[in-house]
Structures are given as structure tokens and as C-alpha cells.
Amino acid sequence: MMKMLIPIFLIVIVGTTQGEVYSSVSDMTRVFQLERDLVTVMLQFKQKTEQKLNRIKKYLSEYSSVTQELSDKTSIDERIEALAGNPVHTYNVVKRLSVDFKSIEKELKNDFWQETEREVERLRLDGVVPKEKDLHGAAQALIRLQEIYELDISELAEGNVGNRKTTARLNAQDCLFIGKHCFNAGILSRSIEWFEEAWHLAGEENNSTVSQDQVRQFLDHAAKEHDERVVRGEKGEYLFPRPVYEEAPQEQRNKLYSTRKSKVVRNQTDLAKFGGDDDSFNFAALCRGEELRQDAVVKNLKCSYTHRDEPFLYLQPVKMEVVHDYPEILLFHEIVTEPELEEIKTQAKPYLTRSQVMGGHRGGNEVSSTRTSKTGWLDDAEHKVVQKLGKRIAMVTKLNTDTGKDDAELLQVANYMNGGHYSPHFDYVMKDKDPDYMIYSPNNIFIGDRIATWMFYLSKVGEGGRTVFPRIGAGIQPTLGSAVFWYNLLPDGSPDRLTLHGACPVLYGTKWVANKWIREGSQMFKKPCLLKPQAKQRSQ
Numbered sequence: 001m002m003k004m005l006i007p008i009f010l011i012v013i014v015g016t017t018q019g020e021v022y023s024s025v026s027d028m029t030r031v032f033q034l035e036r037d038l039v040t041v042m043l044q045f046k047q048k049t050e051q052k053l054n055r056i057k058k059y060l061s062e063y064s065s066v067t068q069e070l071s072d073k074t075s076i077d078e079r080i081e082a083l084a085g086n087p088v089h090t091y092n093v094v095k096r097l098s099v100d101f102k103s104i105e106k107e108l109k110n111d112f113w114q115e116t117e118r119e120v121e122r123l124r125l126d127g128v129v130p131k132e133k134d135l136h137g138a139a140q141a142l143i144r145l146q147e148i149y150e151l152d153i154s155e156l157a158e159g160n161v162g163n164r165k166t167t168a169r170l171n172a173q174d175c176l177f178i179g180k181h182c183f184n185a186g187i188l189s190r191s192i193e194w195f196e197e198a199w200h201l202a203g204e205e206n207n208s209t210v211s212q213d214q215v216r217q218f219l220d221h222a223a224k225e226h227d228e229r230v231v232r233g234e235k236g237e238y239l240f241p242r243p244v245y246e247e248a249p250q251e252q253r254n255k256l257y258s259t260r261k262s263k264v265v266r267n268q269t270d271l272a273k274f275g276g277d278d279d280s281f282n283f284a285a286l287c288r289g290e291e292l293r294q295d296a297v298v299k300n301l302k303c304s305y306t307h308r309d310e311p312f313l314y315l316q317p318v319k320m321e322v323v324h325d326y327p328e329i330l331l332f333h334e335i336v337t338e339p340e341l342e343e344i345k346t347q348a349k350p351y352l353t354r355s356q357v358m359g360g361h362r363g364g365n366e367v368s369s370t371r372t373s374k375t376g377w378l379d380d381a382e383h384k385v386v387q388k389l390g391k392r393i394a395m396v397t398k399l400n401t402d403t404g405k406d407d408a409e410l411l412q413v414a415n416y417m418n419g420g421h422y423s424p425h426f427d428y429v430m431k432d433k434d435p436d437y438m439i440y441s442p443n444n445i446f447i448g449d450r451i452a453t454w455m456f457y458l459s460k461v462g463e464g465g466r467t468v469f470p471r472i473g474a475g476i477q478p479t480l481g482s483a484v485f486w487y488n489l490l491p492d493g494s495p496d497r498l499t500l501h502g503a504c505p506v507l508y509g510t511k512w513v514a515n516k517w518i519r520e521g522s523q524m525f526k527k528p529c530l531l532k533p534q535a536k537q538r539s540q
Helices: 026-069 074-083 086-109 111-126 130-149 151-156 172-184 188-204 212-231 249-259 268-273 276-287 297-300 313-314 338-351 386-397
Strands: 303-306 318-326 329-333 376-379 410-417 422-425 452-458 466-471 474-476 481-489 501-503 505-508 510-519
Touching: 026 086, 026 410, 074 086, 086 466, 130 151, 130 172, 130 276, 130 466, 151 172, 151 188, 172 188, 172 212, 188 212, 188 249, 276 422, 276 474, 303 510, 313 386, 318 474, 329 474, 338 376, 338 386, 338 410, 338 510, 386 410, 386 452, 386 481, 386 510
Parallel strands: none
Antiparallel strands: 303 318, 318 329, 329 481, 376 410, 410 510, 422 501, 452 481, 452 510, 466 474, 466 501
């Protein structure tokens, strides 16, 4: 397929730190606004410069027409004398030097560049300016999207994102840069595909951004390393089954996805037959919208109006969809109004920071590459709309949700964009740790772990961004104003490992959600736990 060359270079190691701008719609909106303002300044500079240049061109053109008239004279002195003898030329030269050139001289003294430079610096200081680490983060987002949604790299480079055709483009240098990211992350199979695309684009561009010879060195080096590892017997999700010199990457890629079969868990005991590779494969398949469950399971799912045994809801029942039977996953439609969700987003924007995950060193929070979003926390006591929604959640779930009493955590608002995702995880955080660690409040009141999760969908999502449960094969497409609810713990208080879930990368557009995690401590009389584990669990 490709000639192997001994590489005479080192692939540059690029940073893997997470950017703070590319993952937030509010920050990226300001970035685009900054670019718009910078372009406005540059256009003004261009216009002023062109006006200055046009005056000079006009002066030179008039002078040129005069000299052309006397081009047959043999000497300069004869030409000048002839000009001086023409009263019209005499008038014009006096006008040019007394009026026109005076204006040009004034223009020459005006330094538009320094004025423009000051304005550009002001805009950069006031705006959100992406850094190099943001470029690395944006590249990683493209890799993630291409990996999860099996995007055709050529189509992506042409600006075709999912089902949308756009004017965005990737050039050969861009594809080479992304290929380096894959290589440095050990994703050899993808790096070869990106390098191949860079090679083709370099030819189409006549080597304007990068030469085919340069790309070829990276391509051959990646292919050589890949094939050496495969020949040694190494296997993995980032290696093709066979050397690429024997079978082209795309042919192997197509075979991998046509032969791999997904499987889902029917109950807790099935987990012994379920591995991490299955979680990853199912996660990607569900993100692409594939249905993994048996038809009989899906046909039993229902939608209905329900009052949830709550007196107020008898008057205004809620629209409930059963997404999955066991574990029970419920989707409530039109549970939050547009004014309410817009108010939540507005209140949260000032608090948005890079997302962290719980359960780090000694139970603290830490930034993680498994979650690329920005989040902010809203207190019920400080925001009326949050307090109102907390009561609504309590009515629908029949659980206590008062954050002031530690019934639940503060409302977490999260914003995903540009490939923003959350890898498969559990929402319970302490069940696998010391049961006496981090489950009491400062007042020594039992709080417990997160018994349940309630998540509002606060925006329309162009494409992608599903919430999926890879072990049971269930997935939910975000719908504006809806909310999904499930229990993280079994009735006996043990963790429900079937609730592994993740947020699929946002392929196009942005995604806003708000999470309310409900604690088990205050639900003693609302949902008492069993003293013994369930003897038998329902299966799908």
C-alpha cells in the first residue's frame, strides 16, 4: 500500500492539557465576537490604507499622462520647457503641488497602523483569546467525533459535519496536525487515516500548506510502527487486525464494524460476561443512534400521562415515557418551560468553569479528560426558579430534594459543545469506598450517596449529545424542556452497576443540561431500603 521509509524526524509531541475556551459555548461565542471585532478593525485599516493609496495612484496617473504627451522630446530639459509653455499644464502642476500633494503629504504623516495596533490590543485584552492548548483541545474534539460517529475524514475535511454541509474546511496541514495528535496518543490506526487524508489534500492544494513529501514521512513512520506492533502479535482498539501494507486501513475499518456484534445486559448477574470493550463499543453504537435491545423489549415501553400519586399532578399530569424497564429510566416531556430553562442558563453563565469529577484524591474534585464541558452550580436559596424546579422534582419523584436540608445537591448546570462529552461513568461516588467516608454532613447528619439522578435538557441539540446506557442498550436524544430520571442505587442500598451511562459527544451545535443529584440519607421514609438484597430481580 505504501512505501516504508526510515524516518529522519521526530514526531513533535503536542500538549494534552485541556483548554478552557473551546469546550464552552459562552466562551466560544465571545471568541467569535472577538474575531468579528478584530476583522472590523482590520477592514477599517484596509479601507483607510486603500484611500491613501488611491490618492497616491491618482496623483501618479495624472503625472504619467503629462509625461506621455511629450515622450517624443529628446531631452528632459526640452520636455520640461514644453510643459511650462502650456498654460493648462502650468495650472495643473501648480494645483497638484499646492493642493493635491499637500493632501497626500498629510496622509503620509497619519500612521493608521499604530492606531490599529492599539485597537487590536484593546480588543484582545477585553476579549476571550484562545491559547495553543485550546487548539489541541479542539483537535482532540475532532478526533473524538470522528471515532464515535465513524465520520468519513474526507467528508469532514470538506466541511460536512454529520448530515450538515457547511463552508468550514480542513486543509492538509490541519489533517497532518490532527494525525500527529492521534499518533502521540497511541491511536495508530486513526493517525494513518488522518495522514493519508493530509497526503491527498496536499496534492490537491499543490503543496501550499504542507508538501506531500513531508506528509509521506509521517505516514510511513506511523504505518511502520503500526505494522511492527501487529506482526509482534499486539492487539487493541487502536490497531488494525492486519498490517496496513497487506490490507488498506479503510477496508479493515469496514470489516471491524460489520463483524463486531453488540450485546446488552439483562440483569445484574450478566455483568460477569460483560467487559470494558463492550461498554466502549455499545457507547459508540448508541451515540450513533443504533438500537441494541431486542424488539420485544422496546415494544413493551410505553408513554402516558401520569399523576405519580401526587395530588397537585391530578390537576396537571405529566407526560412520562418509559425509556427502559429495568433499571427503570423515565423521561418526562415538557417538564420545564422555555422561560424557566432560559433563566437557568442565564443565572449559570457567570459561574461556568471547566468541569471536574468527584471521587479524586481523598474524595476531592479534579479536572478530568473524561468530561469536556463547563459547569456551574446554582443554590435553591439564591435562585427562585431553581427552588421552584426543586419542588417540581420532589412532586414527580416523590423524593425529598431540599438542598438546605442536604436532601439533594445544588443544581449543576453543564454546557457541552465542540465534541463535549462525558465518558461512561456511575453517578454514585462513594459506594466502592469506605462507607463512613464523605457520607455525613458537617453537622454529623447522614447524607449518603446519590440515590437518584434527575437531569433537565435545557436546549435543542443539532446532532449528537445523546445520554446513553451502554450496558442495557438504552439511549435518550435530548429534547428541549424534558428531563430524565433514574435510580443509581438498588432498593437494598447497593450500587446499581447497570446504570453506567455517558454523554455522547456533541456533533453539531451546543447542549445545556442541569443535574439534580438526590441523596439517600433523607429518603429513609420516602424510599426505605431493604434489609436484605432482593432475592430476584426483574430482567428485560
